[in-house]
Amino acid sequence: MSPILEPFTLGDLTLKNRVVMAPLTRSRSSTEGVPPDFAVDYYAQRANAGLIISEATNISPQAVGYAYTPGIWSDAQVEAWKSVTAGVHANGGLIFLQLWHTGRISHPDVQPDGQLPVAPSALKPEGTAFTESGMQPHVTPRALETDEIPGIVEDYRRAAENAKRAGFDGVEIHSANNYLLEQFVRDSTNHRTDQYGGSIENRLRFPLAVVKAVTEVWGGGHRVGIRLSPATTEPGKTPLDSDPKATFGAYVEALNAFGLLYVHTIEGVTQQTRDVPDSVDFGQIRKRFKGAYIGNNQYTLELAEKDLAEGRADLFSFGRPYIANPDLVQRLETGAPLAEAPKPYWYGGGANGYSDWPGMNGPVAIKR
Ligand SMILES: Cc1cc2nc3c(=O)[nH]c(=O)nc-3n(C[C@H](O)[C@H](O)[C@H](O)COP(=O)(O)O)c2cc1C
Incomplete structure (x- = not known):
């Protein structure tokens, strides 16, 4: 048996294996940000992972950046998520909710009252936004006023409370891929002159206030993780920070x-x-970093085994492989080939290409 498929103790949780399902936005929620019924099947079928991280989930209407993504601010959303967490638990799995604010990676068409997306600074991102009327060029966002920032921290707090009500086992703070928190952290996207910009300490002030609020809700950090992408260039091709080692080194120290x-x-x-x-x-x-380390990006079982043997990571998350292989762990165990999901199924649509992928031995049976 591969050591990757053996149990792992993560804080007070016992994971069945070291395989984590990476967060995957699939854009199948309603225009009100409510996950569909068939999301219960989708997540329950994937309860073979040691830990599931949900798709990124908007903390507030202002946080939305992509059409048909779920939220965690309304009662209807919480009720729908309750069914998802119950489905995962009935099948012996664990699931964390990924808390998301997209900041400037948004568009007026997905914002309340068509308002401009908000960001640390009014800097237009490269690329396009996914809206109900298709892909549209990004716009120049509105720089947040200093006195608006504590309100966003409170949005995170409420979202973390709602995640608890919805039965999640924990939450992951999305501070990666150039969304709002990372926009504050990086000096290319944060040109502020108030206490939230300039020095590394200032750029970390808002993300750390969010971490503080979320950990307060969860009774400490023992059920709270964070996602970081210090090497990402998204949404373009150029590095996003003048000194990532110093910036992210300080971030990790402060997170401790x-x-x-x-x-x-x-x-x-x-x-x-x-x-x-x-x-x-x-x-x-x-x-x-004092907590556990989850590695991600293009992992295979072999690479995970190598990195585990070298002590580079504790857990390994798999994203794309989980789209078309609901029984990924069983396939890794037996060496069965992995199915590949064609891109048109990734974002948007219904149950097709989402919760109807068969396992290697036919439909994946789930308990309800
Ligand atoms: C369809 C799709 C949706 C994604 N959605 C998210 C997301 O909601 N949150 C996030 O942090 N990363 C997201 N990612 C990135 C994945 O979590 C992961 O980092 C990436 O796919 C690389 O891992 P892999 O090589 O195992 O697929 C997404 C990736 C894909 C392909």
Whole structure:
């Protein structure tokens, strides 16, 4: 048996194996951000993972950046998530909710009253936004006023409370992939001159206030993880920070004060490459962070085994492989081939290409 498929103790949780289902936005929620009934099947079928991280979930209407993504601010959303967590638990799994604010990676068409997306600074991102009327160029966001920032911290607090009510086992704070928290952390996207910009300490002020609020809700950091992507260039091709080693080194040190359960890193650029520039050091992050370390990006069982043997990570998250292989752990165990999901199924649509992928021995049976 591969050591990757053996149990792992993560804080006070016992994971069946070291396989984590990475967060995967699938854009199947209603326009009100309510996950569909068939999300229960989708997540329950994947309860073979040691831990599931849900798709990124908007903390407030202002946080929305993509059409048909779920939220965790309304009672209807909480009720729908309750069914999902119950489905995962009935099948022996564990599930954390990923808390999301997209910041500038948004568009007026997905914002309340068509308002401009908000960001630390009024800097337009490259690329396009996914709206109900298709892909549209990003716009220049509105820079947040200093006195608006504590209100967003409160939105995170409420979302964390709602995640608890919805029966999640914990939450993951999405501070990666150039969404709002990372926009504050990086000096290319944060040009503020108030206490939330300038020095590293100032740029970390808002993300750390969020971590503080969320850990307060969860009775400490023992059920709270965080996602970081120090090497990402998204949404473009150029590095996003003038000194990622210093910035993320300081971030990790500061996070240690909150007793977080894990750091979930994207090694390289999400989906694109595992190459890491000299300016980023994942070994340093692993060493300096006091909690567990989840590695991600293009992992195979073999690479995970190698990295575990070398002590580079504790847990390994798999994203794309979980789309078309609901029984991924069984396939890894038996060496069965992995199915690949064509891209049109990734974002948007219904149950087709989402909760109807068969396992290697036919439909995946789930308990209800
Ligand atoms: C369809 C799709 C949706 C994704 N949605 C999210 C998300 O909601 N939150 C997040 O942090 N990362 C998201 N990612 C990134 C994945 O979590 C992961 O980092 C990436 O797919 C690389 O891992 P893999 O090589 O195992 O697929 C998404 C990736 C894909 C392909």
